[in-house]
Amino acid sequence: MEITVRTFYEEGKELLQLGIEAGEAFLDNPISEISLNRPGLALAGFYQYFAQKRIQVIGLAESSYLKSMTSTERSRQLALMFKKKIPALVVTRNRRAPKDLCALSTRYRIPVLRSGMITGHFMNEATLLIERLTAPSMRLHGTMVDIMGVGVLIEGPPGIGKSEAALALIERGHSLVADDITVLRKDSDRAIVASSVEVTRYHMEIRGLGIIHVPSLFGVASMRRDTKLDLIVRLKRASVDDENDRSGLTPSFREVFGLSVPLLTLPVAAGRDLAHVIEVAARNQKLKDLGHDAAKELDEKLIAMLTRKRQTR
Amino acid sequence: MTGGEIKTVEQEMTIKNRFGIHARPAALIVKTVSQFASDVTISREEMIASGKSIMGLLTLEGYQGAVLKVTAVGPDADEVIAALQDLVESKFFED
Structure with a gap:
């Protein structure tokens, strides 16, 4: 069974401490792979086997890496990932999404969510939730x-x-x-x-x-x-x-x-x-x-x- | 079939299948007997069991070659004896 980002958001709002940062209009994007992905390699420019059908999670490691780049380089790398039509992006630890991320959200019609949880816990809980939501x-x-x-x-x-x-x-x-x-x-x-x-x-x-x-x-x-x-x-x-x-x-x-x-x-x-x-x-x-x-x-x-x-x- | 006169029919049957009357054949005998109105008892030597009791039939120790005496009492005694004879002849669909 396929679910949308909206179902994931609504069912996980409390459990995963979710909020919407940008792209509320695009919540009906389908999640067609029952798993989550941390796009570290993708952000470094490596797109072979990139799990683009999964929700992408930006944790501490990913955001530190993004911060280490110049803003032009960061926008370029993020745009590459958004172009892959990922279902949604989640930033953990309640960090606000940077402005350029919000702009990309609108441009590529991909919602950006925020979670109050630390990344490890979020990955576990969110995977279980998606599995539960998609189980026959x-x-x-x-x-x-x-x-x-x-x-x-x-x-x-x-x-x-x-x-x-x-x-x-x-x-x-x-x-x-x-x-x-x-x-x-x-x-x-x-x-x-x-x-x-x-x-x-x-x-x-x-x-x-x-x-x-x-x-x-x-x-x-x-x-x-x-x-x-x-x-x-x-x-x-x-x-x-x-x-x-x-x-x-x-x-x-x-x-x-x-x-x-x-x-x-x-x-x-x-x-x-x-x-x-x-x-x-x-x-x-x-x-x-x-x-x-x-x-x-x-x-x-x-x-x-x-x-x-x-x-x- | 039912409503006829009560008859008593007795017949000896020799077990033909290799493993004799173990659980599956016993269950088949019970199933067959239950489709008729007559009462059936089956005995071997001094041991006797109701045709509707799986556990009873198992205690008869009906090995291959053993001779069982089957007694049916009721309006369709002939039919139930014939059905049981068929079952024994067909080796309980086993061998």
Whole structure:
């Protein structure tokens, strides 16, 4: 996903202590590379492999170098960089941008921002922010809970008992992340992070009760802002076709953002303690993540025994 | 199929697949039995298990060559026996 300098500015205004020095009209420039660049080499005139699609950051080193030049030389070097159509330039440590920089901003239609942070911290925080802003994300129907560090998304048709299951899990000491609508975001090549929509965070809707505020009723530990997605539990009404893989030997997965997430389908029959079953599923997932697959291990043991019997018979 | 008279059908089946009744074949037996109305019990020597219990079936130790006695009681006893016989003959789709 591509973002504009405006999104970066607005989302990072407080976090990165950003201000606009010049070129407010050009904030809609796209940032097409998810990273930042310190243009030291470019300012020295070396433009091979110059990362021109990234936001350029002028830190203490760059600005000291610029100061060491004559003003004509400095303008010339800066103009060379602006000509590359960089998305934006950021000056750190709250230093005011020199006048010639502002003139270049207008001329080449590139915004110049200022940050109150020191360069190292700014680079780290800004990179994380851009990654977060450009990460693929989606909203889906489902209730997200954290069970002993295992993030479980509970899915199923309306009225099947997702929220009730979550409520029972909270009572067993686990935490709610999102009720009914869960936001999934690809965090890295290996992880998907689940959270709730800001506006409904900490709330649940329980049929017959209405809307409740979870931490007021169950304490602060009953909620989490986000958690990793480790397991999807799909609730479905019990029927005759539920005898698919009773052994647990054929694991199912669902593709989410190109990652395979373990998927369990739980038939819901009257009187079944769903919360308890989901908790055990989370424990079992944890065990699998540690490299122990109980179904597989028992099967190996059985096969060894049966093969021995066949031979000695 | 349903609503017919209750019948009892008994048949011996010899396990053909190499690894015998391990977890996957046991799950297949349960899946098959669940599609019928009749009750099924499976026994070998003095051991006996319900056709709907994976853990029970595993305790029968049905190795290749073992003979299982399958008993079905219900309106579709013939059909479930035939379906189980097919499953055993097809070596649980394994070998």
